[in-house]
Amino acid sequence: MHTQRRRLKDTTMSEHPVHRSAADAVAIGPATSEPFDTLLHQAHAARLGMWVFLASELLLFGGFFALLTAYRFEHADGFREAVHANTKVLGSMNTLVLLTSSTCVAVAVHVFREGRRRLAGALVFTTVALGAVFLTLKMTEYGLHFHEGIFPGGHGEWFLHHDTPGLATFWTIYFVATGLHAMHVTVGMIFLGIVGRSVLNGRLPRAHAHRLELAAVYWHLVDVVWIFLWPLFYLA
């Protein structure tokens, strides 16, 4: 069913901070999709769906954290040596980039709810740009690793001079985990780019702010995963 219903005098919606009055609702034209009666229910269902998806993402990355835990116990010296050989400054800059981007998109959601559409759009696209900075730095790091002769699976001449047990394991998990994370960054940029465009051109009404929230929480999860990958691969 493609039926959409306008609910101009929805008292339930007026309790939401976004819908302070019926007149406001008329101005922004809120409409629900089947089978929801109110936008509140629709927004809650959408958020719950996204969080269940994020929970599955957490389980996916949980596998990497379990692997890292097991191999670190087994090859403590090798992992420490590999961490010291990693590009700590670039990796740390990337952490700062992601933390800043998360702040940007959180503020974007906040100002969009207040009706500041252009500022929200600008902040969303700043977040996308920071995602691009992250990927550029990540590719630079990969380039430096390849230049040194560090490849997944323990291939490359770096391993001819470094033979501590566990080095090949570390670098293989590093490339797979950070590569998977970079894919998530890319998906997040696309997601935010699509929603951000709707925010800027006014096609996303303020009443549907939850759509921007969904893209934002996905981006935050990408940030949270990196918050844990950073110390494990770069710091200690």
Place this chain on the structure above:
Amino acid sequence: MRRLLLTAAALVALWGASFGLSYVELGRASLAVALIIAAFKAVLVVLVFMELLHEKTSVKLAAGSALLTVTIFVTLVAADVATRAPAPLDPPEPHPTHVSPGTGAPGW
């Protein structure tokens, strides 16, 4: 807005703490310290930026159950590998199952 900016400031401060401490020799505690700081950062992002604090119980349940599952998973893996008996340096001597009559040579 003020809360968001304060959270951002706290995140940058914690980032600085992690980065600075990585240059201090803490021995085996360095990873634990780095992960504890990371956990603080993650809690700030999840509760404030992702607004989990203000979400309904169903959403909290979805997030909490995933976190609990991963925690149990990683803890059990850690408990397993940390408590394994060390591998023997030499393979154990094979034990003869019987001695061939007349020759005295072990048979397998």
